Amino acid sequence: MLLNLSEIRQQFPALQETDAQGQPYVFFDGPGGTQVPRQVMTAMNRYLTEANANHGGYFITSQRNDQIIDMTRQAMADFLNAPSANEIVFGQNMTSLTFNLSRAMARLFQAGDEIIVTRLDHDANVAPWLALEEQGIVIRWIDFEVSDCRLNLTQLADSLSEKTKLVAVGYASNAVGTVNPIAQIVELVRQKSSAWVWVDAVHYAPHGPIDVQELGCDFLVCSAYKFFGPHIGILWGRYELLEQIPAYKVRPADDDPPGKFETGTQNHEGIAGANAAIAYLADLGRSYGQSATASSRYPDRRGDLKQAMQTIMSDERDLFTTLLNGLQAIPEITIYGLTNPAEFAERCPTLAFTHAHHSPAEIAAYLAERGIFVWDGHYYAISVIDRLGLAETGGAVRVGLAHYNTPAEVERLIETVHEMS
């Protein structure tokens, strides 16, 4: 392990919370939302004290507000390696941003145009596209292999044509953890069509570095509350496409990106908190990266963020191996998704399992009573759970590791599941 977990955990007030017996809670619910470091709380508090105003005014609080929004746009551009901060659009959450943009894009699409979605995706990257069927858009579905939960790329290649206008694909599955080969998918799309590629990076964002230029996609969406920030959504889109797409907006709002897609007044304190979440990650990268000793290289926030996410990825992989080995040793348990360590680069540390004798809800409730937080059910990944044949039996238990989780917490989970068997 590279990360100093006690130092990291000290920064997260929620991780100090205990039950009535003084036993700390175990947060394996990160895929539903991660905990936040103190500096995020401080930034939101400060925003509300010193900068709480609407944008565009001459007075000091409005000017501070605008500065914070600009700073966060640049921070998010660094996090995603976007070429320009003007390509960053803030919104309520990923789902709302996707509905907003899908509706706007549809003004450019014709009946008979095609959109490709996948069965491996969260419904937030499916339903907004399915809604366009009502105007004659044809939806094509890409399946995944049940045995290892990898997308069927042959089917994708066969489904692409000049009729394809958009391919909506997840970076990582919030149910079974598969990380999709986005750069390869983009290449495939480019060979066969002029379709846009829309990437849902909500689940991937807390687990690895994102580089939209390297991926080559056209749009990418994520949510700050999944990577140690508050509840806001973020969209990156190529500037010329954002310019081209006719926004649903009020007339006095900006005509240019990113403002034209930022419907109404934003969650300014959330934006301030997202800036602090990026600062937390950059600090972490600086502590564990080469720039820790090469202070002349600072400020290289992009480099620090990349370093942070690579360090997180490496440590999470070790922790995931402990989790997987422990659960695999329990004969009553079935695990879904990739389990071969040689293929761990193709998954993130999110594990879905079922038990031969207990329903997912029973397991989640048993764990919850013992202070261990996991999700059960479908977590809105309804077609994944359906395709795995689990829709009628309560879905699966999902254990989601984050970088602040410890080997001792994983052992505690494994022992508790053992007790049930």
Ligand SMILES: Cc1ncc(COP(=O)(O)O)c(C=O)c1O
């Ligand atoms: C993979 C994935 N996509 C999309 C979403 C929806 O995100 P939001 O809550 O920001 O709308 C989630 C939320 O759990 C998710 O895990």
